Amino acid sequence: MSVYKVLKRNPVVFPLACLAVLAMVAVSETSYWRSAGKLETLTEVGAARTAVQNLAQSILDAEASQRSYLLTHREEYLRPFERALQQIDHSFNFLDQYYQKDDNSTAVLNRLHTVVDGKVSELTETMRLQREGKNDAAMELMLSDIGREKMDAVRQLTGELFNRESANVTAEREAVNQTLALARLGVMVLSALGLLSLFMYLRQTSMLEAQREEQQRLVSGERDRLEEEVTQRTAQLVELTDHLQTAREDERNRLARNLHDELGALLTSAKLDAARIRSRLTGANPEALDRLNHLVETLNSSIALGRRIIEDLRPSTLSNLGLVPTLEILGRDFATHSGLQVHCELEAVKLPADAQLVVYRLVQEAITNITKHSQARQVWIKLQARDGQAQVCVRDDGVGFDPAHQPRSAFGLIGMRYRVAAEGGELKLRSAPGQGTCIEATLPETRAAHA
Numbered sequence: 001m002s003v004y005k006v007l008k009r010n011p012v013v014f015p016l017a018c019l020a021v022l023a024m025v026a027v028s029e030t031s032y033w034r035s036a037g038k039l040e041t042l043t044e045v046g047a048a049r050t051a052v053q054n055l056a057q058s059i060l061d062a063e064a065s066q067r068s069y070l071l072t073h074r075e076e077y078l079r080p081f082e083r084a085l086q087q088i089d090h091s092f093n094f095l096d097q098y099y100q101k102d103d104n105s106t107a108v109l110n111r112l113h114t115v116v117d118g119k120v121s122e123l124t125e126t127m128r129l130q131r132e133g134k135n136d137a138a139m140e141l142m143l144s145d146i147g148r149e150k151m152d153a154v155r156q157l158t159g160e161l162f163n164r165e166s167a168n169v170t171a172e173r174e175a176v177n178q179t180l181a182l183a184r185l186g187v188m189v190l191s192a193l194g195l196l197s198l199f200m201y202l203r204q205t206s207m208l209e210a211q212r213e214e215q216q217r218l219v220s221g222e223r224d225r226l227e228e229e230v231t232q233r234t235a236q237l238v239e240l241t242d243h244l245q246t247a248r249e250d251e252r253n254r255l256a257r258n259l260h261d262e263l264g265a266l267l268t269s270a271k272l273d274a275a276r277i278r279s280r281l282t283g284a285n286p287e288a289l290d291r292l293n294h295l296v297e298t299l300n301s302s303i304a305l306g307r308r309i310i311e312d313l314r315p316s317t318l319s320n321l322g323l324v325p326t327l328e329i330l331g332r333d334f335a336t337h338s339g340l341q342v343h344c345e346l347e348a349v350k351l352p353a354d355a356q357l358v359v360y361r362l363v364q365e366a367i368t369n370i371t372k373h374s375q376a377r378q379v380w381i382k383l384q385a386r387d388g389q390a391q392v393c394v395r396d397d398g399v400g401f402d403p404a405h406q407p408r409s410a411f412g413l414i415g416m417r418y419r420v421a422a423e424g425g426e427l428k429l430r431s432a433p434g435q436g437t438c439i440e441a442t443l444p445e446t447r448a449a450h451a
Contacts, residue, residue, distance in 0.1 A: 023190055030183075052161045059120075063119075065080040111153075115157060271300070274299060323360065324347070342380075343381070345380070355423050362420070369412065391440065393441075399433070401431050403430070413427075425443035425444065
């Protein structure tokens with residue numbers, strides 16, 4: 001089952017899925033930007049701690065350079081002092097910008113400015129006295145408690161700033177950890193919701209699939225039942241058709257026998273009586289003899305008509321001469337009455353009496369339809385045996401028709417199709433407008449034909 005069908009049947013699934021995706025994206029993006037901001041803050045805090053450490057270290061380096069110069073009187077010790085002063089200025093520039101929005105830290109930094117400026121002034125003054133040759137004054141200033149107090153103040157103030165930054169680092173780390181924990185919690189919750197949605201989707205899909213399979217099973221069962229019913233009804237129709245055709249043939253046989261036995265006897269008796277009367281009226285009134293002769297001719301015509309009717313009802317030649325001569329006589333009579341050219345190509349086949357009668361009626365029905373509808377000029381009747389099957393074909397060169405649009409009155413062919421099927425055969429109809437019509441039936445021969 002496609003996802004589209006599931007979403008169509010469940011309009012809530014898609015909005016929930018979109019909401020879950022948006023929530024996951026929102027949590028992820030919020031966590032990312034918050035963590036990125038905290039990491040940037042941590043970087044700045046780390047830089048501030050480094051600047052404070054560098055400031056304290058630079059003051060120590062300046063003091064160490066100053067003491068080395070006072071003890072050695074060597075000018076090269078002034079270069080570390082100058083580098084330390086530059087580092088002090090660089091650190092103060094960074095810290096001034098960093099603490100410009102923090103009033104408490106700015107107050108501490110200002111005090112640190114004052115103390116460091118005083119310490120640098122002290123160091124600079126000591127070195128000036130040394131260059132002027134006032135060694136005792138320089139040593140006295142260096143050994144005084146003023147420098148120690150200022151260094152203690154520097155250590156205190158830088159330590160305070162360092163501790164504040166350490167506290168900021170701890171706070172920012174806590175914030176990052178909280179953000180990560182929140183992100184993890186959000187991902188876990190959304191993952192659980194996703195799994196729940198997937199479970200619901202799979203469960204619903206499984207239910208829909210089960211319903212579809214059940215519907216298919218019901219439809220398949222109903223289709224099988226209908227097919228079985230159609231097969232049964234078709235078999236019943238075949239049996240009914242065979243029964244009706246058998247009853248029809250039986251009725252024809254009865255009528256043929258009655259016509260032959262009763263009507264034939266009456267007409268023959270009347271003819272004999274007329275013959276006796278004519279023999280006794282020899283030399284009598286010529287007009288009476290003419291009337292009697294006309295009566296005899298009428299009786300002969302009636303006897304001939306009765307024979308034709310009897311042959312149409314039940315061809316005696318089929319029982320006496322066989323199928324091939326009967327079809328030849330049928331074709332010849334049809335050509336005589338219709339004026340069409342009839343071509344017969346007939347081979348002997350081994351069929352039971354009922355099947356022979358089916359073939360005869362098929363040819364009879366076909367030529368009747370040719371007479372009524374085809375407007376043909378030539379007709380071909382063919383009977384042959386192929387691979388244990390008897391094949392009979394009646395073809396004409398008439399106007400033809402579209403087999404897909406047969407008229408509702410074509411019950412003769414429909415009945416013949418069922419009758420051929422009742423004998424285990426198959427009937428085929430081929431036709432097209434302007435290309436004539438061909439009716440072909442195939443019936444199984446008897447086993448004697450295969451022996």
